[in-house]
Amino acid sequence: MKPPVLPAALPGWQDAVLGVELDAAIEWRLRLDDSMDTEHAMSVRLEFEHWLQASPAHFDAWSRLDSGLDRTMGPLRSALAGPDGGLRNSLLHPERMRRRFMRRALALGAAGSGLVWLAHRQVPLPNLLADLGTGTAQRQRHTLPDGSDILLDARSRIDLAFDGRQRLVHLLAGAIQVRTGTDAARPFLVATAQGQVQALGTEFMVRQETGASQVLVQRDRVRVRAQFGGQVDLQAGQGVRFRADGIDAIRTDMQGDSAWQDGLLEVNDRALPEVIDALRAYYPGVLRVSPAVAEIRVSGVFPLDDPMRALRALAHTTPIEVRRYTPWVTLVHHKEELS
Numbered sequence: 001m002k003p004p005v006l007p008a009a010l011p012g013w014q015d016a017v018l019g020v021e022l023d024a025a026i027e028w029r030l031r032l033d034d035s036m037d038t039e040h041a042m043s044v045r046l047e048f049e050h051w052l053q054a055s056p057a058h059f060d061a062w063s064r065l066d067s068g069l070d071r072t073m074g075p076l077r078s079a080l081a082g083p084d085g086g087l088r089n090s091l092l093h094p095e096r097m098r099r100r101f102m103r104r105a106l107a108l109g110a111a112g113s114g115l116v117w118l119a120h121r122q123v124p125l126p127n128l129l130a131d132l133g134t135g136t137a138q139r140q141r142h143t144l145p146d147g148s149d150i151l152l153d154a155r156s157r158i159d160l161a162f163d164g165r166q167r168l169v170h171l172l173a174g175a176i177q178v179r180t181g182t183d184a185a186r187p188f189l190v191a192t193a194q195g196q197v198q199a200l201g202t203e204f205m206v207r208q209e210t211g212a213s214q215v216l217v218q219r220d221r222v223r224v225r226a227q228f229g230g231q232v233d234l235q236a237g238q239g240v241r242f243r244a245d246g247i248d249a250i251r252t253d254m255q256g257d258s259a260w261q262d263g264l265l266e267v268n269d270r271a272l273p274e275v276i277d278a279l280r281a282y283y284p285g286v287l288r289v290s291p292a293v294a295e296i297r298v299s300g301v302f303p304l305d306d307p308m309r310a311l312r313a314l315a316h317t318t319p320i321e322v323r324r325y326t327p328w329v330t331l332v333h334h335k336e337e338l339s
Helices: 020-035 043-052 055-079 086-092 093-110 125-129 254-260 274-280 307-317
Strands: 140-143 148-153 157-162 169-177 190-191 195-208 213-226 231-235 241-242 264-271 285-288 297-303 320-326 329-334
Touching: 020 043, 020 055, 043 055, 148 157, 169 213, 169 254, 195 254, 213 254, 231 241, 231 274, 254 264, 264 274, 274 297, 274 307, 297 307, 307 320, 307 329
Parallel strands: 169 190, 285 329
Antiparallel strands: 140 148, 148 169, 157 169, 169 195, 190 195, 195 213, 213 231, 213 241, 264 297, 320 329
């Protein structure tokens, strides 16, 4: 079987994109960003893929949009970081104003020229509206207003709501590790799309997954509450995954899930696509996986900060072949597909 090849550049890529298709591409960018880290993310993504493949004009419009985003997002980031915060507040409220502004920014980006990779792969677009966020291959530590220490994994973002009653961290995407400061009068809470984690004087990790959240306690205790009922207290060394409607059984074998704090990916009998998915937050481009590798299981420790090295290690220990077509596009195939 011949190896898969990348689609050739479509005719007219440098020409002006029809306004109606460009408007559709902008709407899809907004829909994808709005649905990120919600339970509808997968269905929205599937709808988008269907739209993208339906017509060469759709692919053309999406490519033009992507290529110009970096020109627009740089000045936008500077404006959002300004001392008065007025622009950021106008984007946050109301929703119609925010979407109108983002649509204009995206349209300006689409009008740009040059082959510049999608800025969203470097710094996720929703990060512009978050209190704290990280880009691709970036971990970052911060001290919160109460003295707590927080570490954000790559492509993570949070909002903070600290007041006289509570210390609340909204985990919007990715993962965080927290060492809470002492404040007996105000509970420290981490809210995810599926529920809430309350620190009981502790050190712990929380990850927002698609349709679920993950918690691992590294010191002392936490209390996990699912959105629609049910709660459980976890001790040091214990972890759990929970959804909005329930909490899975407590586990004591999740310590490897916190290895990202040291720049490592530690897995034990995990499906290869899950391992590749964990590397995507550290790879500044497209990392695609053939469905033929879905049944391959992987165990080992891999470097997050060098995803290509991790992929080469996987190629040495599993029946896969890694092909890098450009600095931004890497495809993972089963060797049998290429024979």
